[in-house]
Amino acid sequence: MEQTAKQRQSNIILALDFPFENPENRNSLFKKAEQVLNASHPYLWAVKFNHHLVLPLGVFDGIQKLVKQVHDRGLLAIMDCKANDIGATNEAIAEYYYAAGFDAIIANPFIGWEEGLKPIFNVAHKQQRGVILLTYMSHKGAYEGYGQTIIDAETGKQTPQYVSFAKKALKYDADGVVVGATYPEKISEIHGILGDKVPIFSPGIGAQGGEIAAALEAGARYLIVGRAIVQAEDPAAVAKEIRDLARL
Numbered sequence: 001m002e003q004t005a006k007q008r009q010s011n012i013i014l015a016l017d018f019p020f021e022n023p024e025n026r027n028s029l030f031k032k033a034e035q036v037l038n039a040s041h042p043y044l045w046a047v048k049f050n051h052h053l054v055l056p057l058g059v060f061d062g063i064q065k066l067v068k069q070v071h072d073r074g075l076l077a078i079m080d081c082k083a084n085d086i087g088a089t090n091e092a093i094a095e096y097y098y099a100a101g102f103d104a105i106i107a108n109p110f111i112g113w114e115e116g117l118k119p120i121f122n123v124a125h126k127q128q129r130g131v132i133l134l135t136y137m138s139h140k141g142a143y144e145g146y147g148q149t150i151i152d153a154e155t156g157k158q159t160p161q162y163v164s165f166a167k168k169a170l171k172y173d174a175d176g177v178v179v180g181a182t183y184p185e186k187i188s189e190i191h192g193i194l195g196d197k198v199p200i201f202s203p204g205i206g207a208q209g210g211e212i213a214a215a216l217e218a219g220a221r222y223l224i225v226g227r228a229i230v231q232a233e234d235p236a237a238v239a240k241e242i243r244d245l246a247r248l
C-alpha cells in the first residue's frame with residue numbers, strides 16, 4: 001500500500017459509492033462507476049468499494065470486473081465490508097473478497113480475536129493481503145460504541161474503547177486503522193499510540209464535514225473520499241484538487 005501510494009504521489013482513496021438506484025438500472029450503475037474511475041484514477045492510489053455497488057452488481061459479476069479495471073490502472077482495491085461475524089463466516093467473507101481480487105478488507109475489532117478477527121488475519125496472511133481495522137468511525141453516533149469508556153479485558157484498567165482498539169491493531173499487526181476525519185482529536189490520540197507502525201485511513205472528508213488539513217496534521221496517512229468526488233460535476237477536477245491539497 002505504501003509503495004503504491006508513493007509511486008502514484010497520492011494519498012487519496014476513492015470511495016466508489018452511488019445512491020440507491022432501481023436494481024433494474026444496474027447496468028447504468030456499472031457504467032457510472034467506470035466513468036468516475038476513468039476520470040479520477042490519475043489522482044488516486046486506491047479505490048474502496050462498499051455495499052452501494054456490491055449489492056446491486058454482485059461480487060463475481062460486476063465488482064470483479066471493476067476491481068480488474070482498478071488494478072489495470074495500477075491502483076489497489078479495498079473492500080469496506082466491515083467484517084463483523086463469527087470466525088467461520090468471517091473466513092468465508094475474507095476468502096470471497098480476496099478471490100474477487102481485493103487487496104485488503106476492513107473488519108470490525110468489536111468481535112475480538114479468537115473466532116473473530118484471527119480467521120480473517122489467517123486468510124489474509126496466507127494470501128498476502130491486508131486487513132484494516134475500524135478504530136473510531138466518522139459518524140455522529142460513533143461515541144456510543146467506539147467512544148465508550150471500558151474496563152479493558154486484558155489490563156483490567158479503565159480506557160476509551162478506541163484506545164484499546166488502537167493498541168490491538170498494533171498487537172495484531174494490522175495493515176491500517178480507520179479513524180474518521182470528522183474527529184481530528186481522535187486521529188491525533190490514536191496516532192500517538194500507533195506512530196508510523198500502522199497507518200491511519202481517514203474517511204469523512206467533504207460530505208461528512210471532515211477537513212483535509214486537520215486530518216493530515218493530526219496524523220492521518222490516507223484520506224478516503226466518496227461523495228465529494230463521485231457526485232461532483234467534474235470528478236476528475238475535484239479528485240485532482242483534493243490530491244493536490246493533500247499531497248504527500
Ligand code: XMP
Nearest residue numbers: 015050106136137138178203207225226227
Ligand atoms: P463519503 O461520501 O462520506 O464516503 O466521502 C465515505 C465512505 O467511507 C465509508 N466510511 C467508513 N468506513 N469506517 C469505515 O470503514 C468509518 O468510520 C467510515 N466512515 C465512512 C462510508 O461507508 C463511505 O463508503
